[in-house]
Amino acid sequence: MEYTKPLARLIEYFQKLPSIGPKTAQRLALYVIKMSENEVNNFANALLEAKEKISYCSNCFNMSSNNPCEICTDNTRNKGLICVVAETKDLMAIEKTNEYKGLYHVLQGLISPIDGIGPDDIRIKELLYRINQNDIKEVILALNPSVEGEATTLYLHKLLKPFNIKISRIAFGLPMGSELEYADEMTLLRAIEGRVAI
Amino acid sequence: MEYTKPLARLIEYFQKLPSIGPKTAQRLALYVIKMSENEVNNFANALLEAKEKISYCSNCFNMSSNNPCEICTDNTRNKGLICVVAETKDLMAIEKTNEYKGLYHVLQGLISPIDGIGPDDIRIKELLYRINQNDIKEVILALNPSVEGEATTLYLHKLLKPFNIKISRIAFGLPMGSELEYADEMTLLRAIEGRVAI
Numbered sequence: 001m002e003y004t005k006p007l008a009r010l011i012e013y014f015q016k017l018p019s020i021g022p023k024t025a026q027r028l029a030l031y032v033i034k035m036s037e038n039e040v041n042n043f044a045n046a047l048l049e050a051k052e053k054i055s056y057c058s059n060c061f062n063m064s065s066n067n068p069c070e071i072c073t074d075n076t077r078n079k080g081l082i083c084v085v086a087e088t089k090d091l092m093a094i095e096k097t098n099e100y101k102g103l104y105h106v107l108q109g110l111i112s113p114i115d116g117i118g119p120d121d122i123r124i125k126e127l128l129y130r131i132n133q134n135d136i137k138e139v140i141l142a143l144n145p146s147v148e149g150e151a152t153t154l155y156l157h158k159l160l161k162p163f164n165i166k167i168s169r170i171a172f173g174l175p176m177g178s179e180l181e182y183a184d185e186m187t188l189l190r191a192i193e194g195r196v197a198i
Numbered sequence: 199m200e201y202t203k204p205l206a207r208l209i210e211y212f213q214k215l216p217s218i219g220p221k222t223a224q225r226l227a228l229y230v231i232k233m234s235e236n237e238v239n240n241f242a243n244a245l246l247e248a249k250e251k252i253s254y255c256s257n258c259f260n261m262s263s264n265n266p267c268e269i270c271t272d273n274t275r276n277k278g279l280i281c282v283v284a285e286t287k288d289l290m291a292i293e294k295t296n297e298y299k300g301l302y303h304v305l306q307g308l309i310s311p312i313d314g315i316g317p318d319d320i321r322i323k324e325l326l327y328r329i330n331q332n333d334i335k336e337v338i339l340a341l342n343p344s345v346e347g348e349a350t351t352l353y354l355h356k357l358l359k360p361f362n363i364k365i366s367r368i369a370f371g372l373p374m375g376s377e378l379e380y381a382d383e384m385t386l387l388r389a390i391e392g393r394v395a396i
Contacts, residue, residue, distance in 0.1 A: 003290075004262045010248040013241045017226050028215050030287055032245060033252050033261060040249040043211045044242040047230060050208040051238040054231050063231060064202045089228055092201075 007033070059130070061106040061123050063088045071104060078102045080137035084127065084156065086110050086144065094142065102140075105130065110148035111155055119155060127156075131163055138166040145172050145190070205231070257328070259304040259321050261286045269302060276300045278335035282325065282354065284308050284342065292340065300338075303328065308346035309353055317353060325354075329361055336364040343370050343388070 003011060007029055014025035032040060056062070057069035064070060071077065081102030085091050091104050109122040130136065139160055143149035153169055160167050173191035174183055183191070201209060205227055212223035230238060254260070255267035262268060269275065279300030283289050289302050307320040328334070337358055341347035351367055358365050371389035372381055381389070 004252060004264065004268060006244070006248040006251045006263050007261065010244045013244045016237075016241075018229050019222060019225065024217060026287065026290065027217065029248065030261070031216050033248055035249070037249060039214075040245055043214075044245045046204070046208045046211045047238055047242045047245075050204040050227065050231055051233070051235060053204045054202060063205065063228070065204050066202065070202060089224065092224065 056106075056108075060104050061108055061126065062091055062104060076101070080135055081140070082127075082130065082136055082138075083140045083142050085142050086149070086152075090142065090144075102138075107143075107152070110143060110146075111152045112148045122152075124156070124159070128159065131160070131165065136163075136165055138168065141167070141169040143169075254304075254306075258302050259306055259324065260289055260302055274299070278333055279338070280325075280328065280334055280336075281338045281340050283340050284347070284350075288340065288342075300336075305341075305350070308341060308344075309350045310346045320350075322354070322357070326357065329358070329363065334361075334363055336366065339365070339367040341367075 010029040010032065011022075011025045014020050014028045015022060020028070032043075035043075053065040054063050055065075055067065057064050057067055057072055059068045059072045062069045062071060066073070078101055082105050083091075083094060083100060083102055084105045084107060085094065086107050086109060088106055091106055094100050094104075105123065105127045107122040107124065107127070109117055111117060111119055111122065131139070139156075141153045141156055143153050157167060157169075171194055172187070173194050174180065174187060180188070208227040208230065209220075209223045212218050212226045213220060218226070230241070233241075251263040252261050253263075253265065255262050255265055255270055257266045257270045260267045260269060264271070276299050280303050281289075281292060281298060281300055282303045282305060283292065284305050284307060286304055289304055292298050292302075303321065303325045305320040305322065305325070307315055309315060309317055309320065329337070337354075339351045339354055341351050355365060355367075369392055370385070371392050372378065372385060378386070
């Protein structure tokens with residue numbers, strides 16, 4: 001069957017989004033057609049406005065409609081503490097804990113030789129510049145426990161050592177609510193290696 | 199954490215769509231911001247155009263940018279055969295089999311007393327009108343095997359009987375590739391009741 005043209009195009013655009021397959025794209029498109037004209041206009045405007053107004057903070061490379069971003073200009077935050085993450089979505093995940101009150105640095109990627117991404121392709125220079133220019137006391141490395149995350153963590157650790165600041169990394173181990181019996185070997189190994197005195 | 203305003207609004211709109219939770223909405227919104235300006239413009243236009251141009255065929259109530267729709271005006275199709283479905287998405291599912299070559303009638307809902315939807319709230323009158331005005335030989339009822347689908351099928355069967363046309367319904371039974379051992383009792387019961395001679 002051929003979809004009627006404007007429907008086919010809308011389905012195609014939904015399908016370009018991550019984690020949206022053909023069936024979901026069809027469902028979303030049909031839903032849009034049943035929405036009121038006003039709602040569809042607002043949705044289209046939200047898309048355009050987000051794209052137009054949001055850019056990257058020139059200090060920490062977080063996504064924001066302000067530059068510097070809301071986090072960098074928040075005076076209640078500890079300006080001596082930087083948490084290094086790979087992407088804005090990781091920053092958002094940490095913000096949702098509502099506990100961390102320092103600044104961030106978004107690398108906008110991880111070192112990945114296989115994908116041709118080297119240290120110069122992500123925001124490492126900018127991190128060193130911040131540490132040089134500001135009175136930073138501690139850097140927390142909060143990168144994914146993947147090959148790329150580990151490689152980037154090691155690389156950053158080597159680079160940051162000479163600065164004589166505290167460098168830490170987030171803990172890896174059993175997730176809360178999980179069962180030891182079902183944990184994979186690597187996680188269990190990390191949990192044992194990372195054991196803390198009680 | 200508070201999202202920067204235009205991002206918060208975009209996430210909110212994505213979350214209004216069916217099957218999109220807060221996490222997926224955030225992922226989609228962040229993806230949109232990384233898309234090129236041109237792509238975002240095209241996406242927004244696809245939304246507006248689909249809403250503006252697509253409406254319902256006044257004959258079969260399929261969604262289309264033409265009236266009558268592409269299916270009703272397709273001369274290669276068997277105009278004596280109508281397949282009755284609840285929603286446009288059901289029509290699309292049947293079209294994807296590439297085997298059915300008759301017309302459709304989209305009821306735009308099912309009879310559901312609990313939700314206050316009676317026979318007059320869906321396109322039953324319009325179906326009777328079509329059967330009265332045209333030389334229809336067979337009506338296939340292709341409604342979901344749910345309480346509402348069954349009720350609507352029974353109701354339509356009673357209404358259509360006096361027309362002296364062939365009335366059939368789609369078969370219910372074991373889905374292809376499934377295993378008898380894991381089928382639920384209702385499905386198995388239907389499969390046995392609907393057994394065919396070989």
